[in-house]
Amino acid sequence: MSGRRRGPSTTRQQILEAAREVFADRGVDGTTREIAQRAGVDPAMIAHYFGSKGGLFQAVTALQIDPADVIAPVLDADASDAARQLLTALVRTWDAHASVLSAVVRSATRNTVLAGQVRTFVLERAVRPVVTRFSPDDRIDTRAALLASQITGLVLTRYILRWEPLASADPDWVVDHIAPTVQGYLTGPLPDSPAGR
Amino acid sequence: MSGRRRGPSTTRQQILEAAREVFADRGVDGTTREIAQRAGVDPAMIAHYFGSKGGLFQAVTALQIDPADVIAPVLDADASDAARQLLTALVRTWDAHASVLSAVVRSATRNTVLAGQVRTFVLERAVRPVVTRFSPDDRIDTRAALLASQITGLVLTRYILRWEPLASADPDWVVDHIAPTVQGYLTGPLPDSPAGR
Numbered sequence: 282m283s284g285r286r287r288g289p290s291t292t293r294q295q296i297l298e299a300a301r302e303v304f305a306d307r308g309v310d311g312t313t314r315e316i317a318q319r320a321g322v323d324p325a326m327i328a329h330y331f332g333s334k335g336g337l338f339q340a341v342t343a344l345q346i347d348p349a350d351v352i353a354p355v356l357d358a359d360a361s362d363a364a365r366q367l368l369t370a371l372v373r374t375w376d377a378h379a380s381v382l383s384a385v386v387r388s389a390t391r392n393t394v395l396a397g398q399v400r401t402f403v404l405e406r407a408v409r410p411v412v413t414r415f416s417p418d419d420r421i422d423t424r425a426a427l428l429a430s431q432i433t434g435l436v437l438t439r440y441i442l443r444w445e446p447l448a449s450a451d452p453d454w455v456v457d458h459i460a461p462t463v464q465g466y467l468t469g470p471l472p473d474s475p476a477g478r
Numbered sequence: 479m480s481g482r483r484r485g486p487s488t489t490r491q492q493i494l495e496a497a498r499e500v501f502a503d504r505g506v507d508g509t510t511r512e513i514a515q516r517a518g519v520d521p522a523m524i525a526h527y528f529g530s531k532g533g534l535f536q537a538v539t540a541l542q543i544d545p546a547d548v549i550a551p552v553l554d555a556d557a558s559d560a561a562r563q564l565l566t567a568l569v570r571t572w573d574a575h576a577s578v579l580s581a582v583v584r585s586a587t588r589n590t591v592l593a594g595q596v597r598t599f600v601l602e603r604a605v606r607p608v609v610t611r612f613s614p615d616d617r618i619d620t621r622a623a624l625l626a627s628q629i630t631g632l633v634l635t636r637y638i639l640r641w642e643p644l645a646s647a648d649p650d651w652v653v654d655h656i657a658p659t660v661q662g663y664l665t666g667p668l669p670d671s672p673a674g675r
Contacts (some may be wrong), residue, residue, distance in 0.1 A: 389639070404641060405588055426635060426644040427655055433639070434631020438623060442586070442593055442630070444601060447623040457669040458624055462659045470655040 293330045295320040300341045304388075305380040313337070339398050342385055346374060348406040356414050363415045365456050366462035371432060372452040375440060383440050404429060415467045427466040435459055490527045491518040497538050502577035510534070536595050539582055542612035543571060553611050560612045561661035562653050568629060569649040572637060580637050601626060612664045624663040632656055 282365065287449040299320035305312035313334050317324040351370050360368040375382055389399040404425060412425045439447045439455070496517035500508035510531050514521040528534040550566050555563040572579055586596040601622060609622045636644045636652070644652065 288645065331617045400639060400641065421612045422643055423655070426641050429639075429641055430631040430635040430644060430656070431628055432631065434627040436627065437634055438627040442597060442626075444597060444623050446619055446628055447627060458620070459627065461662065462628065465658065 292320075292322050292326055295322060295326055296330060296337070297341060300337050301381060304341055304384045304421055306336065308459075335398065338385065338388065339402075341382060342402070346378060346382075348402060352407050355411055360415050360468055361464075363411065363467055365461040367411055367467075368435075368456045368460055368463060369452065371435075372455050375436065376452065379440055382436075386436060386441055403433075408432070412467060417468055418471075420471055423471060424466055428463060431459065431462050431466065489517075489519050489523055492537060493519060493524055493527060493534070497534050498578060501535060501538055501581045532595060535582065536599075539578060539599070543575060543579075544563055545599060549604050552608055557612050557665055558661075560608065560664055561657040561659075564608055564664075564666065565632075565653045565657055566649065566662060568613055568632075569652050573649065576637055579633075583633060583638055600630075605629070609664060614665055615668075620668060621663055625660060628656065628659050628663065 296316065298397040300311075300316045303316045303319060310336055313324050313327045316337070317327055320326075327334070327337060331340055351374050352367070355363060385399065389396045408425050408428050409421065412421050412428060416424050435447070435455070438444045439450075442448075450458075493513065497508075497513045500513045500516060503672075510521050510524045513534070514524055524531070524534060528537055548571050551566070552560060552563045552567055582596065586593045605622050605626050606618065609618050609625060613621050632644070632652070636647075637640045647655075
């Protein structure tokens with residue numbers, strides 16, 4: 282740790298780097314104490330800069346991925362190609378950042394605050410804009426939830442539970458096999474449903 | 479705790495009851511020490527009867543649900559109705575045991591041993607038999623993984639992340655909206671895919 286500067290912005294950066302490593306290794310089980318130790322800073326600095334471990338988690342993720350960047354090419358796609366573009370963006374992004382993203386999902390399943398942040402991050406900033414862009418009707422909430430159910434399940438099966446052949450399949454294979462479902466949820470007919478929930 | 483018998487089978491039962499409560503409250507974060515305390519037994523008894531917390535978890539789940547029972551009516555369905563029957567069985571079972579099953583999923587996302595047990599439980603004892611029964615071709619592994627991706631995502635979205643409108647929707651609504659996807663993965667055409675993975 283010798284030679285590291287201790288100015289405010291450097292401290293913040295050190296915490297982020299340490300947190301990225303610790304979260305990637307151990308998910309949210311990595312403690313703030315452990316992160317502070319690896320960063321060579323006082324644990325109080327984590328509260329100072331990030332408020333909580335959840336805030337730090339979000340900062341670490343946001344550091345690497347902005348949902349708006351990921352979905353930008355999707356929003357430019359033809360409606361008939363939207364599902365393929367969305368899945369391609371998802372799989373490429375996840376393949377490139379698998380360890381941190383998998384840690385986020387693991388943690389969100391048992392931390393309700395983080396689950397809310399993931400919902401905001403994924404649903405509001407990625408899924409909903411895509412659905413709003415391509416939906417042929419006003420059933421945005423329904424289409425978004427259906428889309429989320431397939432996409433989160435793909436993530437869970439491929440990256441977390443690692444079920445074959447999905448876990449090792451090429452991105453193209455994944456897109457070929459899942460796109461029809463996603464396209465249906467985005468632009469296909471939905472069943473008439475009482476109460477329209 | 480006074481008046482409780484300490485015979486072997488009673489001890490086992492006390493541990494199971496305590497574990498069911500603790501796991502439902504806190505997922506796998508519930509410690510063996512906590513479970514032993516609630517059961518009024520020595521923690522060593524948990525190791526004695528169940529080997530590990532993972533073994534205990536599996537016993538708690540198996541106590542309530544046998545996948546073979548859940549899928550029995552599905553295996554008797556017409557092929558064209560298989561997806562609706564499978565989803566109905568899944569949603570009814572989960573709605574009735576939501577707290578323990580959600581705890582299992584939360585824990586499986588961060589415990590690789592438990593994830594393996596869930597894979598066996600879900601994939602080998604529920605998904606694969608259904609796919610084997612209804613698949614029109616020999617692409618059992620592919621259909622099973624695709625089916626798992628939609629079913630696990632439904633579970634994650636409805637029960638764990640609790641995204642609306644899926645979280646509060648009636649079982650019939652869920653079946654109506656997800657069954658076409660599940661039916662497609664079970665019996666529909668699959669894309670030709672290099673390497674057939």
